Amino acid sequence: MDNRDADNPNPPPPMKPTKKPHAYTLIRDKKVKGEPHLMHKKDIVISAVKMGPDCKCKRYQCFQTVPEEIMERIFNQFYTQFKTKNEQDSHLTGLISMRPVQSRRPRVTVMNVPVVNNVDEILEAADDNADDTAEQMGVNPNGAYFAYKLRFQDREFPVCLNAFLSVHGVTRGRVRRLQNFLIEKGTSPMDKRGKHGNYPRQMPKSVTKLIHHHIASLRKRQSHYSQRSNPKRYYLHENLKSITQLHELFVQLYPDKNVTYDAYRNIFNTYNIGFALPRSDTCGTCDKFDHEMKLAGDVEAVQVDLQARKKAHLELVENFRVIKRGYAKLAQEIDSEVTVLTFDFMQNLPIPNIQTNDVFYRSQVWVYNFGVHNLGDNSSSMYVFDENNGAKGSNNVTSMLFHAIRDLPYRELILMADNCPGQNKNRTMVLFLYMIVHFFHMVPQVTIIFPVRGHTYLPNDADFALIKKKSDCETPNDWAEVIKNARKNPSPFNVIRFAWDDFINFNESLQPFFLKTSRPPMQIKSAKMICISKDIRDVKVRYGYNSKWSFIAVTQKNAKIPKEINLVPLYDGPLGFTAVKIKNMKHLYQFTKKGASSVEYYQQFFDANPTVEAEEEEEGNEEEVEGNDEEDEFELEEIEIELDDDDNSSGAED
Numbered sequence: 146m147d148n149r150d151a152d153n154p155n156p157p158p159p160m161k162p163t164k165k166p167h168a169y170t171l172i173r174d175k176k177v178k179g180e181p182h183l184m185h186k187k188d189i190v191i192s193a194v195k196m197g198p199d200c201k202c203k204r205y206q207c208f209q210t211v212p213e214e215i216m217e218r219i220f221n222q223f224y225t226q227f228k229t230k231n232e233q234d235s236h237l238t239g240l241i242s243m244r245p246v247q248s249r250r251p252r253v254t255v256m257n258v259p260v261v262n263n264v265d266e267i268l269e270a271a272d273d274n275a276d277d278t279a280e281q282m283g284v285n286p287n288g289a290y291f292a293y294k295l296r297f298q299d300r301e302f303p304v305c306l307n308a309f310l311s312v313h314g315v316t317r318g319r320v321r322r323l324q325n326f327l328i329e330k331g332t333s334p335m336d337k338r339g340k341h342g343n344y345p346r347q348m349p350k351s352v353t354k355l356i357h358h359h360i361a362s363l364r365k366r367q368s369h370y371s372q373r374s375n376p377k378r379y380y381l382h383e384n385l386k387s388i389t390q391l392h393e394l395f396v397q398l399y400p401d402k403n404v405t406y407d408a409y410r411n412i413f414n415t416y417n418i419g420f421a422l423p424r425s426d427t428c429g430t431c432d433k434f435d436h437e438m439k440l441a442g443d444v445e446a447v448q449v450d451l452q453a454r455k456k457a458h459l460e461l462v463e464n465f466r467v468i469k470r471g472y473a474k475l476a477q478e479i480d481s482e483v484t485v486l487t488f489d490f491m492q493n494l495p496i497p498n499i500q501t502n503d504v505f506y507r508s509q510v511w512v513y514n515f516g517v518h519n520l521g522d523n524s525s526s527m528y529v530f531d532e533n534n535g536a537k538g539s540n541n542v543t544s545m546l547f548h549a550i551r552d553l554p555y556r557e558l559i560l561m562a563d564n565c566p567g568q569n570k571n572r573t574m575v576l577f578l579y580m581i582v583h584f585f586h587m588v589p590q591v592t593i594i595f596p597v598r599g600h601t602y603l604p605n606d607a608d609f610a611l612i613k614k615k616s617d618c619e620t621p622n623d624w625a626e627v628i629k630n631a632r633k634n635p636s637p638f639n640v641i642r643f644a645w646d647d648f649i650n651f652n653e654s655l656q657p658f659f660l661k662t663s664r665p666p667m668q669i670k671s672a673k674m675i676c677i678s679k680d681i682r683d684v685k686v687r688y689g690y691n692s693k694w695s696f697i698a699v700t701q702k703n704a705k706i707p708k709e710i711n712l713v714p715l716y717d718g719p720l721g722f723t724a725v726k727i728k729n730m731k732h733l734y735q736f737t738k739k740g741a742s743s744v745e746y747y748q749q750f751f752d753a754n755p756t757v758e759a760e761e762e763e764e765g766n767e768e769e770v771e772g773n774d775e776e777d778e779f780e781l782e783e784i785e786i787e788l789d790d791d792d793n794s795s796g797a798e799d
Contacts, residue, residue: 173338177233179224179314196220197311200304207308215297216312223313230336237313238323238333242292289328352402356412359395362506365418380419382505387420388413394502428599430458462600464690465673469594472559476521484588485520485559488546489605490537490568491612497619497743501736507729510722512624513537514612517549518604523635525608527628530643531621533719539573540715544648546577548641550587560593563601570595570669575677575684576655579699582677583706584658590678608638619737620746648715658707664698719753727754 175182179194196216199208208216227233293309295302310317326334365379385391392409434455441447476485495509513535515528528545535541550558560578562569574593581587596603611631618624621642629640667686669675674687676694683696722730734747 169339173230177224177228177230194224194314196314197307200307200311202305202307205303205305205308207302207304211295211302211304211308211312215300215302216295219295219297219312220314231333234319234323234333234336237315237320238327240294240296240309241320241323241327242294243289243324243327244292246290289324291324348404348408352404353412355399355402356395356404356409359398360391360413360416360418363391363418364505364508377417378419379417384500385420385505394505397502428597430599431455434458458597461690462597465594465596465600468690469561469596473520476519476559481521482556483559484550484553484556485561486517486549487520487561487603487605488515488517488542488549488569489563489603489609490515491605491609492614494614494618494624496531496621496624497733497737498615498617498624499619499733499736501733503733503736507733508726509733510726510730512618512621514609514624514628515542515545516605516608517545518608520604523604524639525605525632526639526641527608528641528643529621529625529628533722534643534645535648535716535720537568539568539571540650540652541648542568543573543577543651544715545643547581547649547651548643548647550581553588555588558588558591560591561603562593562595563603564595564598566670569593570672572669573652575667575669575675575699576659577651578675578677579659579684580651580655580710582679583682584710586679590676592674592676594674595672608632617738619740619743622742622746645716645719646714650713650715654710654713658704658710659699660701665695667697667699722754727751 172182172184176191181193182191183189184191201208223233223236227236291306293304293306295304295309295312304312306317306320310320322334326332363385364382367379388410389406391413392404392406395404395409434451438448438451441451472483472485475481475483491514494512494514495504496512497509511532513530513532517526517528519525526549528548546560564570578591578593582589582591612628613631616623616627618627625640625642628638630637632638663684667684668688669686671688672686673690673692676685676687678685681696682700683698685694686697687694730747730750737743737747
């Protein structure tokens, strides 16, 4: 898999999942659902909404006419079906009908005493609750008559106001507001909480865009170990340690914008970006068990089950370690008949590796280091090449393995590598191992063993830890020299420079000799051990370290072993660089020490990778983006950025 910088020079910035809502938003949502909640700015708990009491009206006899089951279903649907206050108000408004009052009785007062013309009006005036009684029957003081109903499926039930309030669990004030909007506008009101637009201290949109511009210009990369579990998580340059440092860089670029740390932090936290790449393996299975045991608390049955499952998982880990120690001891014997190799890619090494803030915004050229460690004599070979000469896919891995084992003695070969599907655990690797046993007769038997995911510490990791990653290196040769001098005992690292014409396309070269689909299909994702022997034409697979071997046919039963194989080159020439990376390298070149070897390398680099003359040199983030506070007058300049590939490998372990 070609893992060079993405073709898209301006990828969208990684965004975080939905931000945790504010307290007032949670309270608002709970009120809409009728759930218990705290009052704003007070620690007073408001209980859950319940249906109101019987209206006991004589006109409609609402609670006797409408079945209790229907009223309960109407109540529940009101707080579950409608997700916002606007939806609820619109529903309530549709259940209220309004018409003007047909006739009015004149009311004349003398000395604040009503003058009435009949006995009914005398009785009404004497009643202290006359206004409430009239309102209950539908007469509104504003001069409109309102009628209410309940709706359930295709049935409608006319009810009084009190029954309407009780069944929906709403207050009289809320219904009065709906009535006023019906009189004034003929529609239901809209919830405008938080939408008043009066924010005198709000940051200008032009400055907000500048902050997004700055964050988008930072170099980002994915982690080798968390890429599959969190594919949208990105990490910044290892020298960037905190948001405070980012804010200081922003202030240096835009000193007149007066952006506070809190304002910058709030915008940065909307991105799914982290600091300091996770360098060590962490086992997701172990982490999951630990988390579930914490949640289980004192529930003994659950704790016992989780501990048993975790113990079984760790026993599987220990099985691999026992196998690794056993083969290492066997390989170190004087007359050993086994060669044991482990291999892995190191973290990518940048050039020029310099101390300047500009590297936070400019993509550099990657130098790749592929290590092969021999457990017999603890010797290590380091295959060094830059991204112009190759990538980090399965064909690249098998090409370097082919070089590493071609001079080995004819004896059993044991290989160990992590579960990365883009490099080690794939069909290309199986075909390659079959080739060195049955086609080229380089070894009588080869077995590749994969450790448990999350517990993949190999001797290569100890080798890589000796290499000083903060060395001042400006060319691939500088890194090769640093790697060569990183170890003295038991022997220095054997550094091998690989070029584009050293890589072989084993996948294309070997496909014609194998079945498109093995019989039965090989579950390579779950495989723990794969063995190929000269005495058996099938491939043997173990899905557990101590399980039985499964026999997989990868060739036709009577197919002849080819005598000659044409190994196709993987590349036709150097891979080259994108125009953006060339520009960035020209910019970073000014910060180098300009030594003789450095000048020669960069001169050859720029001669081999000319940029289009019509394109002007980009000033990058040093050039201030002008704009005013009006959104329609602000135009953000497009930044040319490249998203760096995985800092450790071509893909996370499977």
